[in-house]
Every structure is written in C-alpha cells, then in structure tokens.
Amino acid sequence: MDFLRPAGWSEALEAKANHPDATPIAGGTDVMVELNFDHRRPETLLDLTRIEQLREWSRTERNGVPTVRIGAAVPYARLIEELGTTLPGLAMAARTVGSPQIRNRGTLGGNLASASPAGDGHPPLLASNAEIELESVRGSRTLPLADFFTGVKRTDMAPDELIAAVHVPEGTGPQQFSKIGTRNAMVIAVCTFAVALHPRRRGVGTGLGSAAPTPRSATEAEEFLAGALAEDGQWDDPRPLPASVTERFGELVARAAAPIDDVRGTAGYRTHALHVLARRTLSWAWDEYRSGTELSGRQRCA
Amino acid sequence: MDSEITLWVDGRRETLSVDTRTTLLDALRERLGVTSPKKGCDHGQCGACTVLLDGRRATSCLTFAVANDESEVVTAEGLAEGDEPHPVQRALLENDGFQCGYCTPGQVCSAVGMLDEVKSGWPSYVTEDLDESVELDEDEIRERMSGNLCRCGAYANIVTAIREAAE
Ligand SMILES: Cc1cc2nc3c(=O)[nH]c(=O)nc-3n(C[C@H](O)[C@H](O)[C@H](O)COP(=O)(O)OP(=O)(O)OC[C@H]3O[C@@H](n4cnc5c(N)ncnc54)[C@H](O)[C@@H]3O)c2cc1C
Ligand code: FES
Ligand code: FES
Numbered sequence: 094m095d096f097l098r099p100a101g102w103s104e105a106l107e108a109k110a111n112h113p114d115a116t117p118i119a120g121g122t123d124v125m126v127e128l129n130f131d132h133r134r135p136e137t138l139l140d141l142t143r144i145e146q147l148r149e150w151s152r153t154e155r156n157g158v159p160t161v162r163i164g165a166a167v168p169y170a171r172l173i174e175e176l177g178t179t180l181p182g183l184a185m186a187a188r189t190v191g192s193p194q195i196r197n198r199g200t201l202g203g204n205l206a207s208a209s210p211a212g213d214g215h216p217p218l219l220a221s222n223a224e225i226e227l228e229s230v231r232g233s234r235t236l237p238l239a240d241f242f243t244g245v246k247r248t249d250m251a252p253d254e255l256i257a258a259v260h261v262p263e264g265t266g267p268q269q270f271s272k273i274g275t276r277n278a279m280v281i282a283v284c285t286f287a288v289a290l291h292p293r294r295r296g297v298g299t300g301l302g303s304a305a306p307t308p309r310s311a312t313e314a315e316e317f318l319a320g321a322l323a324e325d326g327q328w329d330d331p332r333p334l335p336a337s338v339t340e341r342f343g344e345l346v347a348r349a350a351a352p353i354d355d356v357r358g359t360a361g362y363r364t365h366a367l368h369v370l371a372r373r374t375l376s377w378a379w380d381e382y383r384s385g386t387e388l389s390g391r392q393r394c395a
Numbered sequence: 396m397d398s399e400i401t402l403w404v405d406g407r408r409e410t411l412s413v414d415t416r417t418t419l420l421d422a423l424r425e426r427l428g429v430t431s432p433k434k435g436c437d438h439g440q441c442g443a444c445t446v447l448l449d450g451r452r453a454t455s456c457l458t459f460a461v462a463n464d465e466s467e468v469v470t471a472e473g474l475a476e477g478d479e480p481h482p483v484q485r486a487l488l489e490n491d492g493f494q495c496g497y498c499t500p501g502q503v504c505s506a507v508g509m510l511d512e513v514k515s516g517w518p519s520y521v522t523e524d525l526d527e528s529v530e531l532d533e534d535e536i537r538e539r540m541s542g543n544l545c546r547c548g549a550y551a552n553i554v555t556a557i558r559e560a561a562e
Binding site for chain 2: 094095096098118120121122125126128129130138140142170173174177178188189191192193194195197198
C-alpha cells in the first residue's frame with residue numbers, strides 16, 4: 094500500500110489527479126475502521142493531515158451573507174471550542190459525535206465524504222443552507238450541500254476531486270440539534286433532527302439524519318412554519334406558538350422522512366421519533382427566540 | 396511497502412522502519428515493546444489504546460504509524476516521573492479504580508488529556524453554561540471519559556479517583 098503525504102493543497106490535488114483511486118484520509122476515524130477490519134484494501138492512501146490550509150477556518154461573506162468557511166480537516170473538538178456561538182447548531186451536533194478521542198481527530202470533511210445517512214454533521218449544515226467547496230486540478234466548484242449527497246454513502250464528488258471546505262452562513266437566530274440513541278462511542282444515531290430559525294431573512298431551516306438514504310431537509314415543513322410565523326406577525330412580536338402550528342410542523346417533518354427498518358429501530362419508530370424531535374426542538378428554539386436570546390449554544394437532552 | 400519514521404515515545408527518540416499498514420498501536424506494542432497501550436477492539440470504541448499524541452488524547456488503533464512521523468507519543472508508562480506515579484495514577488491506585496487493569500493505561504492517558512482539555516475551557520455535551528469555567532462534577536467526568544470502557548465496571552471508583560486527582 095502506497096502512502097502519499099502531500100505537504101500542501103496543490104500537491105494534494107496533483108496527487109489525487111494522478112491517483113484517482115487513492116483513498117483520502119483525514120482523521121481516519123472512518124477509514125481506519127474499514128482497513129483494520131479488512132472491509133477495504135486501497136492500493137494508495139492520500140494523507141491530508143499535513144495540509145495546514147485544510148485545518149483553518151475563516152469569516153467571509155457570500156452573496157452579502159456573513160459566512161464561515163471551514164476547512165475540510167478541522168476536527169470536531171475545534172468546532173465545539175471555537176465556533177460554539179457562531180454556528181451553535183453545528184457545534185451542538187459536534188458535541189454528540191462518538192467519544193472525546195474521536196472528536197479530537199474526526200473531521201467535518203470526513204463526515205461529509207463518508208456521506209453516511211447517520212452523519213451527525215449533516216442535519217445542522219442543511220438547516221443552515223451550507224454549501225460545499227470541491228476542488229481538483231481542473232478547478233473549484235461550490236454546490237448546495239443538498240445536491241452533494243446522491244445516495245447511501247454516495248456523493249457528487251468526481252474521482253479527482255477533494256473537499257476543500259464547507260461554507261456555513263452565520264447563525265442569526267436560535268438553532269437546535271437533537272439525537273435519539275444512547276450516547277457514547279458505540280452508538281450510531283437512530284435518528285437526528287436540526288432546526289434553525291433565520292429571523293433576518295424570516296426563514297426556517299431543517300435537517301434530518303438517519304431518516305432517508307441521504308440526509309435531507311423537510312422543505313414543506315420549513316415553508317409551512319415560515320408562512321405561519323409571517324402571517325401571525327410572530328417574527329416582530331413573538332408569542333407562544335399555537336399547538337396547531339407545532340403539531341403540523343412535526344407532521345410535515347415526519348412526512349419528509351423515508352426511513353428504513355434496521356437493527357437500531359423500525360421505520361415506524363423513526364417516523365414517530367422525528368415527529369417528537371421536531372416539535373420539541375422547535376419549542377426550545379422558539380422559547381429562546383421569545384426570550385430574546387439571539388443565539389443559542391445550550392444543549393438539551395432529547 | 397516500508398517507510399522509515401521517527402517517533403518520540405515517552406521521551407525517547409525511536410527510529411524504525413514500518414510497513415505503511417502498521418497502526419501506531421501495533422508499532423508501539425509489537426515493534427517498540429511499549430505495551431501499556433492495549434488493544435481492545437481495534438475499532439476506536441473501547442479507548443484501551445488511548446495515548447497522548449502531540450499532547451491530545453487519541454486512540455492509537457485509528458492512526459497509521461507512518462502518518463505520525465516526528466510526532467510525540469506519551470503512554471501511561473511515560474507519565475510517571477521515575478518511580479513517582481502521575482497524580483492520576485496515584486489516585487486510581489488509592490481509590491481502587493480498576494480490577495483487572497486492562498483498561499487502566501488508556502483511562503490514565505484519557506484522564507490526563509481530559510484534565511488538560513478542561514483547563515483549556517473546552518465544553519462537553521453536559522456543560523450548561525458555555526461562558527463559565529467548567530465545574531468538574533460527576534456528570535462532566537462521566538461524559539468526558541465516555542470514550543473509555545471498563546469491562547470490569549470499575550467506573551464508580553474511576554470517577555472518584557479522577558475527581559480527587561483534579562483537585
Ligand atoms: C468509535 C466511533 C464513533 C463514531 N461516532 C460517530 C457519531 O456519533 N456521529 C458521526 O457522525 N460519526 C461518527 N463516527 C464516524 C466518524 O468519526 C465521522 O464520520 C468523522 O467525521 C469522519 O472524519 P475523519 O476525518 O475521521 O474521516 P476519515 O476516516 O479520514 O475519512 C472518511 C471518508 O472521507 C474521505 N475524506 C476525508 N477527507 C476528505 C477530503 N478532504 N476530501 C475528500 N474526501 C475526504 C475519506 O477518503 C473517507 O472516505 C464514529 C467513528 C468511530 C470510530
Ligand atoms: S483498541 Fe483502540 S479504541 Fe479499542
Ligand atoms: S479494570 Fe478491567 S477492564 Fe477496566
């Protein structure tokens with residue numbers, strides 16, 4: 094097995110172009126498990142850990158919106174420590190990934206490239222309308238995250254491409270993330286849900302995990318809630334949400350799912366759980382909005 | 396394919412030639428005879444192989460030796476100062492924080508790394524107030540040590556020991 098260790102980004106892109114079947118490795122927390130169990134025998138590994146630029150994040154602006162550009166190899170521990178108030182939903186999800194040892198090494202880029210329906214990074218990124226930046230020697234392109242996932246563990250990445258970064262609009266309102274599944278290093282989520290309120294553009298974002306072959310948003314639920322809030326003048330003068338609104342929101346979120354039966358739970362249980370998670374996270378986020386907290390960073394158990 | 400690498404292990408400089416497929420854990424145990432990191436699962440789940448890698452706790456089964464050329468590795472063995480155990484080791488001894496001891500070297504490295512994370516102000520899943528400094532109560536210790544399993548179930552005393560060592 095060849096082990097390539099490029100020192101810089103352009104060298105890494107060259108290497109990927111010359112060895113399109115090389116397996117990139119960042120934190121190694123997905124790749125190493127497959128290799129140690131002989132599920133995969135790549136001829137060539139492309140180690141990305143020496144590339145400084147992939148481990149950096151910065152504040153930028155995209156289409157006039159303050160945005161954080163997160164290098165693909167920034168580990169979860171740093172998202173939690175450094176971006177907890179700027180991207181609260183993502184930081185909350187990061188705090189639930191694996192174990193502390195996994196969070197010290199595992200990266201967002203690795204989570205995205207693995208494209209597991211259960212990846213915890215995906216729902217909060219979808220709820221924030223994140224975009225993913227892919228690059229190859231041919232050039233760079235940026236696409237909405239929703240278009241990146243094409244199937245179970247499948248993505249739109251070409252064989253010569255690498256993930257350079259993720260662009261996440263900064264939060265302007267409360268964000269919540271909730272996960273069902275006992276929490277420790279052994280557990281993959283039964284289902285997850287993320288919600289983000291975007292008061293500045295009067296929008297709502299959602300993300301569902303372990304609920305379909307690919308992570309997805311509940312677009313109908315987003316549109317329904319944004320419409321109901323606008324109609325009742327709730328953004329400017331927030332009052333408690335009528336039960337009919339939270340109930341309908343939960344229903345539409347559950348309807349967006351296409352879950353399967355597996356060892357972790359039945360499809361019926363997942364649909365029910367999503368309904369509950371959606372109502373619950375919405376009420377936490379709405380309470381926060383009403384109490385005037387601009388940004389949330391608190392974690393609550395489901 | 397073999398590659399020559401240098402590792403700093405418990406303060407010693409070690410140069411060795413390893414197959415690219417060798418994990419850091421196997422290099423330590425089988426090539427360098429450093430057997431305090433244990434192999435429980437080879438899967439990242441049990442934490443028995445935890446070492447301090449460039450100062451941070453990491454599972455040594457989930458990284459290749461070749462990817463760690465010139466890195467500093469500290470194992471439970473290297474934490475003692477001569478015959479004087481590290482405060483975390485002493486606290487585990489005094490509080491019966493183990494039975495068979497298989498998970499203990501990993502617990503020790505994880506606890507030392509964890510105390511350092513707390514000192515740097517890293518919040519955990521159960522940290523309530525992100526702006527205040529962390530109060531290391533039982534919930535915090537259990538959450539922050541959740542990457543280390545103990546088949547003998549010595550958790551209660553491990554928590555007590557870590558709490559004592561933190562003081
Ligand atoms: C014990 C344990 C518990 C876990 N718990 C969770 C959990 O709770 N939630 C969760 O979501 N995940 C969990 N995981 C899975 C894993 O930790 C995450 O998916 C993590 O984000 C992977 O990141 P990595 O950097 O370690 O990826 P790697 O293993 O390095 O790579 C993963 C995949 O991404 C590719 N890749 C990496 N970087 C790039 C790049 N820049 N460009 C293109 N391709 C790239 C690799 O080729 C590989 O296919 C767990 C894993 C373990 C071992
Ligand atoms: S042997 Fe590495 S975590 Fe179990
Ligand atoms: S003391 Fe036996 S496994 Fe922990």
